[in-house]
Amino acid sequence: MKKWLLFASAMCLVIVLAACGTNKGNEGTAASPTDSVETSAGEGGAAAGEIVITASNYKFDKSEYKIKAGEATNIKLDSIDGLHGLQIRKTEYNIPNGKTVAVTIAEPGEYEIICNVPCGSGHTKMKTKLIVV
Numbered sequence: 001m002k003k004w005l006l007f008a009s010a011m012c013l014v015i016v017l018a019a020c021g022t023n024k025g026n027e028g029t030a031a032s033p034t035d036s037v038e039t040s041a042g043e044g045g046a047a048a049g050e051i052v053i054t055a056s057n058y059k060f061d062k063s064e065y066k067i068k069a070g071e072a073t074n075i076k077l078d079s080i081d082g083l084h085g086l087q088i089r090k091t092e093y094n095i096p097n098g099k100t101v102a103v104t105i106a107e108p109g110e111y112e113i114i115c116n117v118p119c120g121s122g123h124t125k126m127k128t129k130l131i132v133v
């Protein structure tokens with residue numbers, strides 16, 4: 001009986017670890033509903049959704065990212081090549097590498113995203129856009 005319980009809890013652990021693994025491959029696309037429920041319970045509070053911005057030398061994975069005005073969205077920065085940081089201009093949001101920040105912007109518009117870590121020769125070219133609709 002006890003052995004069986006041990007096995008069951010070990011299986012739970014495996015499932016949790018596997019869930020983390022698949023989450024990493026989620027580059028920039030909207031997380032699946034189950035993922036975002038887990039994440040919002042953990043770090044961002046009651047965020048509406050999550051986006052992952054992937055940074056490498058010397059670019060971000062998309063030319064623009066969209067979030068909804070007035071709604072908290074968890075934005076995660078993932079550096080897969082080099083070390084980068086993210087700054088949303090005209091706002092106070094800075095997202096360090098590997099961190100998730102709940103971002104709420106009330107005013108619709110285009111916000112420039114830049115890298116805020118001096119990362120090398122292509123640093124000044126590291127720009128993308130956050131579209132708030």
Ligand SMILES: [Cu+2]
Nearest residue numbers: 115117119123
């Ligand atoms: Cu940089």
